[in-house]
Amino acid sequence: MSDAAERETEDKTPRQQDEAPREPVRHLYLVDGSGYIFRAYHKLPPTMTRADGTPTHAAYGFTNMLLKLLRDIGARDAIAVIFDADGKSFRADIYPEYKANRPELPEDLAPQFPIVRDAVRAMNIACIEEPGYEADDLIASYARRAEEAGAKVTVISSDKDLMQLIRPGVEMMDPMDGRIIGPEDVEKKFGVEPGKVIDVQALWGDSVDNVPGVPGIGQKIAAELIQQYGDLENLLSHAEEIKQKKRRENLIEFAEQARISRELVRLHDDMELDHCLEDLRAHEPEPDKLRAFLEENGFKSIATRLGLDDGAQQVAAPETAEAAYELVQDMDRLRAWIDEATRQGIVAVDVETTSLDAMAAELVGVSMATAPGRACYIPLAHKGEGDGSLDFDGKGGAPEQVPFEAALDALRPMLADPGVLKIGQNIKYDCVVLGHHGVEVTPIDDTMLLSYVLEAGKHGHGMDELARLFLDHETIPYKDVAGSGKSQVTFDRVPLDKALDYAAEDADVTFRLHALLKPRLLQERMVTVYETLERPLSPVLSRMERNGIKVDPGVLRRMSQDFAQRMAELEEKIYELAGERFTIGSPKQLGEILFEKMSLQGGRKGKSGAYSTDADVLQTLAAQGHDLPARVLDWRQIQKLKSTYTDALQDYINPRTKRVHTSFQQAVASTGRLSSSDPNLQNIPIRTEEGRKIRQAFVAEEGNTLLSVDYSQIELRLAAHMADEESLKKAFRDDLDIHAMTASEVFGVPLEGMDPSVRRSAKAINFGIIYGISPYGLAQNLGIDQGAARDYIKLYFERYPAIKGYMDEKKRSAVDDGFVETMFGRRIYLPEIKSKVPGRRSFSERAAINAPIQGSAADIIKRAMIRVLPALEDAGLGARLLLQVHDELLFEVPEAEVEATTRLVREVMENAAAPVVDLSVPLVAEAGTGRSWAEAH
DNA sequence: AACGTCCCGTAC
DNA sequence: GACGTACGGGACGTTA
Numbered sequence: 016m017s018d019a020a021e022r023e024t025e026d027k028t029p030r031q032q033d034e035a036p037r038e039p040v041r042h043l044y045l046v047d048g049s050g051y052i053f054r055a056y057h058k059l060p061p062t063m064t065r066a067d068g069t070p071t072h073a074a075y076g077f078t079n080m081l082l083k084l085l086r087d088i089g090a091r092d093a094i095a096v097i098f099d100a101d102g103k104s105f106r107a108d109i110y111p112e113y114k115a116n117r118p119e120l121p122e123d124l125a126p127q128f129p130i131v132r133d134a135v136r137a138m139n140i141a142c143i144e145e146p147g148y149e150a151d152d153l154i155a156s157y158a159r160r161a162e163e164a165g166a167k168v169t170v171i172s173s174d175k176d177l178m179q180l181i182r183p184g185v186e187m188m189d190p191m192d193g194r195i196i197g198p199e200d201v202e203k204k205f206g207v208e209p210g211k212v213i214d215v216q217a218l219w220g221d222s223v224d225n226v227p228g229v230p231g232i233g234q235k236i237a238a239e240l241i242q243q244y245g246d247l248e249n250l251l252s253h254a255e256e257i258k259q260k261k262r263r264e265n266l267i268e269f270a271e272q273a274r275i276s277r278e279l280v281r282l283h284d285d286m287e288l289d290h291c292l293e294d295l296r297a298h299e300p301e302p303d304k305l306r307a308f309l310e311e312n313g314f315k316s317i318a319t320r321l322g323l324d325d326g327a328q329q330v331a332a333p334e335t336a337e338a339a340y341e342l343v344q345d346m347d348r349l350r351a352w353i354d355e356a357t358r359q360g361i362v363a364v365d366v367e368t369t370s371l372d373a374m375a376a377e378l379v380g381v382s383m384a385t386a387p388g389r390a391c392y393i394p395l396a397h398k399g400e401g402d403g404s405l406d407f408d409g410k411g412g413a414p415e416q417v418p419f420e421a422a423l424d425a426l427r428p429m430l431a432d433p434g435v436l437k438i439g440q441n442i443k444y445d446c447v448v449l450g451h452h453g454v455e456v457t458p459i460d461d462t463m464l465l466s467y468v469l470e471a472g473k474h475g476h477g478m479d480e481l482a483r484l485f486l487d488h489e490t491i492p493y494k495d496v497a498g499s500g501k502s503q504v505t506f507d508r509v510p511l512d513k514a515l516d517y518a519a520e521d522a523d524v525t526f527r528l529h530a531l532l533k534p535r536l537l538q539e540r541m542v543t544v545y546e547t548l549e550r551p552l553s554p555v556l557s558r559m560e561r562n563g564i565k566v567d568p569g570v571l572r573r574m575s576q577d578f579a580q581r582m583a584e585l586e587e588k589i590y591e592l593a594g595e596r597f598t599i600g601s602p603k604q605l606g607e608i609l610f611e612k613m614s615l616q617g618g619r620k621g622k623s624g625a626y627s628t629d630a631d632v633l634q635t636l637a638a639q640g641h642d643l644p645a646r647v648l649d650w651r652q653i654q655k656l657k658s659t660y661t662d663a664l665q666d667y668i669n670p671r672t673k674r675v676h677t678s679f680q681q682a683v684a685s686t687g688r689l690s691s692s693d694p695n696l697q698n699i700p701i702r703t704e705e706g707r708k709i710r711q712a713f714v715a716e717e718g719n720t721l722l723s724v725d726y727s728q729i730e731l732r733l734a735a736h737m738a739d740e741e742s743l744k745k746a747f748r749d750d751l752d753i754h755a756m757t758a759s760e761v762f763g764v765p766l767e768g769m770d771p772s773v774r775r776s777a778k779a780i781n782f783g784i785i786y787g788i789s790p791y792g793l794a795q796n797l798g799i800d801q802g803a804a805r806d807y808i809k810l811y812f813e814r815y816p817a818i819k820g821y822m823d824e825k826k827r828s829a830v831d832d833g834f835v836e837t838m839f840g841r842r843i844y845l846p847e848i849k850s851k852v853p854g855r856r857s858f859s860e861r862a863a864i865n866a867p868i869q870g871s872a873a874d875i876i877k878r879a880m881i882r883v884l885p886a887l888e889d890a891g892l893g894a895r896l897l898l899q900v901h902d903e904l905l906f907e908v909p910e911a912e913v914e915a916t917t918r919l920v921r922e923v924m925e926n927a928a929a930p931v932v933d934l935s936v937p938l939v940a941e942a943g944t945g946r947s948w949a950e951a952h
Numbered sequence: 953a954a955c956g957t958c959c960c961g962t963a964c
Numbered sequence: 965g966a967c968g969t970a971c972g973g974g975a976c977g978t979t980a
Binding site for chain 1: 956957960961964
């Protein structure tokens with residue numbers, strides 16, 4: 016018999032209204048009924064059933080747990096079991112999806128809920144629920160009421176949603192082991208004090224209850240943010256300040272969702288309550304009632320234990336609604352689509368392949384759109400599903416498709432028809448792939464380039480982003496059709512119905528984007544940039560990518576081997592010096608070795624509070640005579656060269672062409688520059704002796720020579736022109752050493768016998784000008800203090816006042832217009848130029864200075880690239896353009912034509928600004944040739 | 953397992 | 965905090 020029961024039994028007083036006032040309730044126990052029953056359900060094996068077959072194991076466990084609890088509480092205690100009422104709670108009104116994807120109750124649990132309610136009543140315990148509210152709200156409200164009455168509260172549950180209630184006077188208890196869950200446990204789970212739990216949950220969300228939260232933010236980050244900003248509202252109003260781009264954007268975009276989430280998890284403690292504290296006071300169970308319950312459910316062992324056994328025998332036991340996409344599987348339908356495209360004179364085209372790498376990709380299918388919502392997909396090389404093996408009913412076989420070559424033959428005339436405009440999103444990719452099959456695609460329009468020209472700096476230009484932005488449409492994620500991770504398949508294994516949805520959507524979206532964006536060229540005066548720069552450049556880049564460059568794998572392999580050996584030696588030495596083995600490549604571990612174990616001086620920096628171990632820091636330490644940092648510097652250099660270049664490049668050699676085919680990105684860099692990836696051939700080392708050797712692996716085909724032609728100081732020249740800085744312009748016209756001259760002007764030293772360090776300083780300032788100089792940056796660069804750097808800049812501006820004027824003007828116009836322009840009219844938007852966060856604003860200000868300069872140079876070399884191919888052709892020269900590296904063009908030239916080609920290329924490059932821009936400074940292009948890129952540059 | 957971020961380093 | 969534009973590798977932490 017329980018203690019409570021004994022006490023009650025001893026005084027033998029039946030409960031009566033007129034009984035003398037008892038001492039007030041001092042402690043209220045609130046049992047989270049659902050949580051309780053779930054715990055019981057999962058803890059016990061599902062073996063028990065009632066005589067009628069109803070499963071009872073959860074109810075049994077529940078009854079046991081509740082009896083145990085009842086035994087442990089006293090006469091001055093109150094107790095209630097709270098359940099969720101059936102039906103939707105008010106939270107579903109705030110957020111319809113709330114608990115929407117909650118799985119159905121297990122089949123063997125649902126029928127146990129009525130039993131459990133009976134159990135509670137049989138024990139003479141109040142059983143409370145309230146339609147429209149959840150148990151948690153009732154618990155919160157009763158806890159509040161008890162607290163106001165001066166009673167302590169224990170909530171029996173381990174549900175994290177209740178943890179927000181923990182405060183002095185309100186504790187939680189784990190129903191399984193009786194452990195008290197205190198503020199420390201909450202801290203452990205949420206990373207914040209209980210009072211801030213709901214703010215954390217608002218960000219974190221809850222997949223079980225379908226509370227959305229903010230994407231990409233989990234417990235860890237949520238706690239960090241709430242710690243820092245105090246609460247959700249304050250965080251949201253300072254969301255702008257968050258450093259991490261993705262996180263910042265999500266916080267802004269999903270701010271309302273976070274508020275709703277907070278509202279969803281916030282418990283209401285102000286409900287009207289049906290019971291006062293006294294009503295809930297613990298009573299002795301009424302034996303008859305309890306016995307009846309136990310018997311009915313076959314809980315014989317409990318009855319026996321409680322002495323209630325009367326000997327009775329029991330048995331123990333998609334959105335694409337408007338679009339009509341067509342799957343084209345026969346020649347007739349294909350011809351019909353081709354005819355329609357030809358009649359219309361405009362068609363959006365998209366190819367599906369097996370790879371993102373255009374040169375390695377196998378063509379799998381083609382989609383077309385001829386009007387918004389009107390699109391088709393023509394599968395050409397789809398295989399059966401699964402692993403391709405045939406199963407006995409033949410399902411693994413390839414689906415019905417138009418024969419590959421026949422389809423291409425049918426498409427070819429339309430794709431090359433000058434009267435039919437082919438629209439693509441990043442159509443260069445499609446051109447390269449189709450180019451393999453001897454299919455020329457012309458003329459073209461590219462929605463990615465349209466967006467790039469119209470909105471550079473505002474956002475990216477990938478199709479998903481454009482669809483979202485301009486069409487308010489979410490495209491089907493690739494992983495939804497092809498899977499991801501281990502289960503990912505190539506597109507030729509995607510079932511045709513899915514392939515149709517995906518591929519036709521791409522063409523459809525492209526068509527719609529084009530209809531939206533193309534007219535804006537004229538309205539926004541961007542026709543020229545698009546028509547004379549980006550659009551004609553696209554086929555040039557296609558050509559370059561298909562050309563590729565020959566890379567000698569033997570050279571790379573030998574270098575990799577050499578590097579591996581040297582790294583191993585250095586590692587030995589480094590471990591010896593450190594006195595332990597560690598991951599040298601981990602800045603964190605290295606920092607700990609250097610600054611903690613060896614206690615070298617070098618302090619912290621960086622926002623994460625980690626030690627910086629960059630080359631600057633290591634250099635300084637090495638200069639103080641420390642061997643370890645010096646070795647790590649060597650190790651780092653070799654590791655970089657090996658992993659990024661000599662190892663990685665070998666993997667990029669196309670087995671078919673034996674060449675490396677980079678991909679040029681035409682719509683990535685906001686200034687108008689190109690970028691190169693997979694592999695990036697625009698950052699092959701050159702500055703150090705060791706690194707430069709990698710260029711020896713880039714070689715000309717037999718009988719050819721590499722020709723490198725690069726612009727000399729093009730950005731500084733353009734800066735001089737644009738700022739109209741007469742003295743600089745004159746220096747360029749006189750072909751002076753510009754850095755030496757700057758040194759002479761700024762520091763007042765004679766050109767003759769100039770100290771190289773003085774010239775180096777001037778060079779750093781000149782570079783700083785292009786980047787939108789700051790005293791910090793210059794100081795960093797020159798290894799001087801900021802004061803000195805500030806003086807240099809001041810001196811520089813005094814000598815070149817027009818430069819200063821140019822910078823101020825750019826900043827001003829950027830603020831006024833929201834964008835800056837290159838000499839050729841390319842616009843670069845600077846959406847953060849008015850930001851109230853100083854760091855971001857100054858970032859935009861520097862970009863406002865740099866973008867017109869860098870962008871104008873980019874325009875010029877693009878013009879040269881566009882012109883040089885027909886010029887070579889006209890001259891009957893066989894040179895092929897292989898690479899562009901911002902101010903350099905690299906050609907592969909038949910040996911006999913080197914001289915003529917050099918002359919022609921220099922000519923084209925030096926006059927590339929004309930006739931649109933009449934430069935007041937000369938452009939100079941310098942040429943070099945050799946068997947390898949190392950020799951040619 | 954996939955992703956994002958950080959740190960670092962390469963190019964112009 | 966921290967000079968412009970990129971890409972990428974490795975470490976690491978978080979999310980799911």
